Amino acid sequence: MPQHIKPVGCEPFGAVEFIFPVHHSIKKLHCYISYGMDVSLVVPMKGVLSLQRAAVLSRLNGNSRVAARLFSTQSATTANTAQPPPPPPPPEKTHFGGLKDEDRIFTNLYGIHDPFLKGAMKRGDWYRTKDIVIKGSDWIVNEMKKSGLRGRGGAGFPSGLKWSFMPKVSDGRPSYLVVNADESEPGTCKDREIMRNDPHRLLEGCLIAGVGMRATAAYIYIRGEYVNERLNLEKARKEAYAAGLLGKNACGSGYDFDVHIHFGAGAYICGEETALLESLEGKQGKPRLKPPFPANAGLYGCPTTVTNVETVAVSPTILRRGPEWFSSFGRKNNSGTKLFCISGHVNKPCTVEEEMSISLKELLERHCGGVRGGWDNLLAVIPGGSSVPLLPKHICEDVLMDFDALKAVQSGLGTAAVIVMDKSTDVVDAIARLSYFYKHESCGQCTPCREGTGWLWMIMERMKTGNAKLEEIDMLQEVTKQIEGHTICALGDAAAWPVQGLIRHFRPELERRIREHAERELLQAAA
């Protein structure tokens, strides 16, 4: 097989990965596909599900086989002109995890060292920032695009691309960078560590990201409950201004950049970008319709980009160490390192910075002492904060923690806030409490969310005791489908997904409760 041709199936994380975590009996498929053989011959006839997936796979493979044949005829002609064979591609990394301390970006994550200017400069902050700023906006954005950094706030949108949406030439309005430090997603507690232990990393990131976007000022919106974190950040900001690192002629580069700190007062919805802008402007934090997008009309009507704290805070290190270094971690399109917050029923819950695409099992066992009661005691994991559907144990066996792998199993990486639940958990109670959370945090603007979240919660409360009919499970699924996608902002989707995940993976549990409740009622009535 010519070296420069790789059929789709050969890529270790292409079509094969799609089915690999789902059905173990199709493991054999992996070897056969890499040689481009006809898939349908080796598929074990084990149920409709595997056949369906194999059918999709053979369709995918079929296209590539046709393409491979086309390419092979082309290569036949070029081979006659005696070209030297290209060097073999470097071996692709297959194991992720085991990040070394010298590759970690947040070196004061646990607050052991001095968080303020002196300690920060010893850890490498504000080093040659002037040179990076002088290189200019286009260079910064190109490097960010090359690094493959994806937004760390939950959506995972490529950051370089997002920063490039800001206007290159101002039409009279100033541009703003808004840093979203309203960390209210259940399970997530990574930004507070950055703000209280490494605030200068964030401030330097604001300057660099602001220069990349041609912004004149940055507004950091911190959630109201993070009072001590805000005091640390305010002290760091004063130090930076006093040392001439921010403000007029920041770092001596000739670029004027201001950083303002604003805080909220307890609303999860203010983490949504347009709601954050509304809250910054002094109104209720009710999201706006998009379009117009914040890059066209954002804060006070000016072009704005809203980014997460972690995305902004890693940018100086990426620019200093090089985008190739950053993209050497994680799989393709899921590059870099990530702060994971593992909570729930593990032996040692903690926040840890690890490589993207680390397997969930390794993450839990290496850093958290494993699941409470052993791996077999695991019931379900919510991999990315409460807004993503949960994953039952059989998927958690070998799923990788990155955006694409989790999307392939119908979940999502979100903010990488891993909530682990063991067999002692009442999973319906846990999801019902999440439904209550969304009902409480709904801003009330649009009907599907305002009414739907309350309705979801009331049904979930009844499902806890099984006080429902079997048809109501499908009715609940229908309600979530009516909310999802029909709201002004993504809180509706976030409210719908956990319930969908519960129904998808724990329907037998719900049905069992309903049946038992019905039996109890019958016995009571008969008594």
Added chain:
Amino acid sequence: MLGRLASRRLTEIRQVFRQSPQATRSLSAALNYHLDSPDNNPDLPWEFSDANKPKTGKGDIVSLSVKLQAVCSHSSAGSCTTAAWGWLPVSAMNAVAKVIEVAPIRVYEVATFYSMFNRAKVGKYHLLVCGTTPCMIRGSRDIEDALLKHLGVKRNEVTKDGLFSVGEMECMGCCVNAPMITVADYSNGSEGYTYNYYEDVTPKRVVEIVEALRRGEKPPRGTQNPQRINCGPEGGNTTLLGEPKPPPCRDLDAC
């Protein structure tokens, strides 16, 4: 038999409807309308202290929530007749509206939207327990029960000596240190306002913290588990062992 089932179901439904107004009050959501009462009505005067009087000009609603938070932590000063520790009486909201010259509804909007604004009396130490799922599965319900039992109050009720009240909050953002409580300290006015997290608490430890606060001490904030360093794993960190070195910087002039 079916008749009995039907009548039982009807009584259950009637009970649910009867219970719902009280049910909303005992949940973490506050009422979003105002009811006049002897200590909370628009006719009571309100005086700002120097620390929390809004200082900006006409129509400036920017940072309105910041201004309201400063007012919220005001304690009675001198001849002021409404002493408000940690809560916003409607007369305070009207006074803020007058100073910054906006319609009162703009202030009411913001005050009812955010959950940190208390519009009913709270204790000098307002204890907030996070109840969302990551904390719940680590036992936050036990923490709340322990607090309510020890203080002898129901949720959102103030103790007789006016020192403590217990409320439930949604996710407070320290889920790896679950379960946790927050103590909003309104006993020293706006200047002495603190909002500290006490993390990794147990029912026993949380009672100890309450008693320490009652004696006027300041228990150390943060994780109450001595085996942990902030958000690190219990029993010692697995990463970032050793002195942090500044990372290498590539040759910026070359690229």
